[in-house]
Amino acid sequence: MLGNSSPLLIDGGLLPGRHRFETVDPATEEVLGEAADATREDMDHAIAAARRAFDDSGWATDPALRVRCLRQLSEALTRHAGELRELTVAEAGAPRFLTYGAQLDAPVADLAWFAGLAERYAWEHDLGRASPMGMASDRRVVREPVGVVGAITPWNFPHQINLAKLGPALAAGNTVVLKPAPDTPWCAAALGVVVAEETDIPPGVVNVVTGADHVLGAMLSADPRVDLVSFTGSTQTGRAVMREAAETLKRVFLELGGKSAFIVLDDADLRGACSYAAFTAVTHAGQGCAITTRLLVPRARYGEAVEITAAAMAKLGTGDPRDDRTVCGPVISARQRERIEGYLDLARSEGGSFATGGGRPPGRDKGFWIEPTLVTGLTNDSRTAREEIFGPVLVIMPHDGDDDAVRIANDSPYGLSGAVHGGDPERARAVARRLRTGTVSVNGGVWYGADVPFGGYKQSGIGREMGVAGFEEYLETKAIAEIAPAGGAGARTGKGTGDAGRAAAAGEGAV
Structure with a gap:
């Protein structure tokens, strides 16, 4: 071509x-x-x-x-x-x-x-x-x-x-x-x-x-x-x-940008949820604005969640994007790789550590590669947890229940996406409704579609x-009024707009 x-x-x-x-x-x-x-x-x-x-x-x-x-x-x-x-x-x-x-x-x-x-x-x-x-x-x-x-x-x-x-x-x-x-x-x-x-x-x-x-x-x-x-x-x-x-x-x-939160409730399947969070975070080397890059897990199971997530990320690893099995390919450029490495250095300086990853994968001397990386030991006020990295880097943090998870998730300058996993669907939906984001996945639901509006809150x-x-977004709105013919049929006066007007005002009949 x-x-x-x-x-x-x-x-x-x-x-x-x-x-x-x-x-x-x-x-x-x-x-x-x-x-x-x-x-x-x-x-x-x-x-x-x-x-x-x-x-x-x-x-x-x-x-x-x-x-x-x-x-x-x-x-x-x-x-x-x-x-x-x-x-x-x-x-x-x-x-x-x-x-x-x-x-x-x-x-x-x-x-x-x-x-x-x-x-x-x-x-x-x-x-x-x-x-x-x-x-x-x-x-x-x-x-x-x-x-x-x-x-x-x-x-x-x-x-x-x-x-x-x-x-x-x-x-x-x-x-x-x-x-x-x-x-x-x-x-x-x-x-x-x-x-x-x-x-x-x-x-x-x-x-x-x-x-x-x-x-x-x-x-x-x-x-x-x-x-x-x-x-x-x-x-x-x-x-x-x-x-x-x-x-x-x-x-x-x-x-x-986005720094979206993946919330795991205390009644969720921890292994399934954390494994899915790992997969999401490293897909396309984390180069997606709506990818969930903060993993919030119940404090009582934090250690177990770290172990599960780190193992899943390490197993996914990096691979040739031409291979149908590859999930995490390269990042786009040397410049982007250096930017991500700067955030990994920052994570260390902020007191974080890596449960897996943390650098370039061994044996990949050509190409722009970063290992899938799980950052532990940081709080939500760290720059690593607040700024968009745009790489295969996931920050895992504990929460103390639904209210605390929502508080942490919403404590961000961004509001693009999010995810909630829980055993009780109604409870998970209730948490999802409290997130100040433009899209939310509940228990793995996929919101992408031509008919689904996409965008975010805040920055x-x-x-x-x-x-x-x-x-x-690509349309202007023009109002046109013309004087009604005298004695015309169906004349309406006053403030009423009739059924057609009410439907238009309510947004009905848009398509």
């Missing part, structure tokens, strides 16, 4: 770019090939193309075209699943088993869900007739696309996050400039090739601008031609996006991605 280099997609054209940069296999450090390294001029052209396509083409006003194109894109990506799977394993270091889920197959299928949503969505709601100030008026609420969307995405789940922005934004009628992370440019470029060569998406509607310079993302945040910035990444960078976007008062969606972000809520 790409050969040994990848292009930009700007205004419908696949462009080689004047400059190139290398993309590397994190498991081997081998150079996979080159990607187009966009300039500021390239980004300026992409924004101009997206603006022109929104303002001058029929894309924004033709839901049927959007539905057809999204289905084409989903089908085309499915045809290329084999190539994309190998690309994702090589460039992102993603364990192969994950590509059959959230790393590839699931987000490709999700495009069809957003196409169906656009097909059945109620773009107008009739509020009925009312007579404010004695003037009989027929009112309706219309939902319209925001305009040009700047999508800035990270490297950890490139297809999932790229498509989770592209799918709903396009379904809603927007045009998009996608700026992917420089660590995974090929995954995004492959998407651009498919858009250009195998769909009827008009020129300028989708632009893919790869580049090593982070200033390209900042251009999207600051440019007045961009109406909305959708960013997934670190909380620190999210703050910068907000500051830059504030100059033009553009809308901002932020999906940011984990603003807004929701996926589901109807995520789709509506």
Whole structure:
């Protein structure tokens, strides 16, 4: 699909770019090939193309075209699943088993869900007739696309996050400039090739601008031609996006960091819960914002929980991401490995110790590897327990009952996800409801799905991605009122809005 280099997609054209940069296999450090390294001029052209396509083409006003194109894109990506799977394993270091889920197959299928949503969505709601100030008026609420969307995405789940922005934004009628992370440019470029060569998406509607310079993302945040910035990444960078976007008062969606808690209640199957927590924490080398990285266990069974969890993490170990059995592959880069090692040094200085792991696995001289690591002996006020590490590092801490577990879990600047395991489902659900997080798994329940809104509380972000809520992030709301014809049938006066208005106000009939 790409050969040994990848292009930009700007205004419908696949462009080689004047400059190139290398993309590397994190498991081997081998150079996979080159990607187009966009300039500021390239980004300026992409924004101009997206603006022109929104303002001058029929894309924004033709839901049927959007539905057809999204289905084409989903089908085309499915045809290329084999190539994309190998690309994702090589460039992102993603364990192969994950590509059959959230790393590839699931987000490709999700495009069809957003196409169906656009097909059945109620773009107008009739509020009925009312007579404010004695003037009989027929009112309706219309939902319209925001305009040009700047999508800035990270490297950890490139297809999932790229498509989770592209799918709903396009379904809603927007045009998009996608700026992917420089660590995974090929995954995004492959998407651009498919858009250009195998769909009827008009020129300028989708632009893919790869580049090593982070200033390209900042251009999207600051440019007045961009109406909305959708960013997934670190909380620190999210703050910068907000500051830059504030100059033009553009809308901002932020999906940011997490330090999610996995709570084991005293009536839970300790072995099953702790083993599952270990698996979750090291999946994809812990490189997921919603991964649970604080394990809270009953104090009376803390020693036993440490033993079970450490054994499970050690058994999982690290492995070649091309192997179907691998759960914990490499981290994405030498820079990320050094960052994680800095946190391991910090854990020691804070008084922690390692029940397993704590460094680079022996015998892996090439690639960016960190052992699955269980940190003991820390409290929730330590930096290691409070800051997002983004590696296969799990901090285990004791709690003194349900109230204490909830207190510790909520004592965090983040609020993205969480998990509760308990023998009594009703009790576990009650604890889950008290967590200040955007998603919660109870006894292993999986919340991921195209129809499920994803996002967080507090410093984990603003807004929701996926589901109807995520789709509506990309819509504006317009109220239209016109004077009612004199003596018209069905006239209503006063403050009442009728059944249709009440349904709209309650959010009914959204799909």
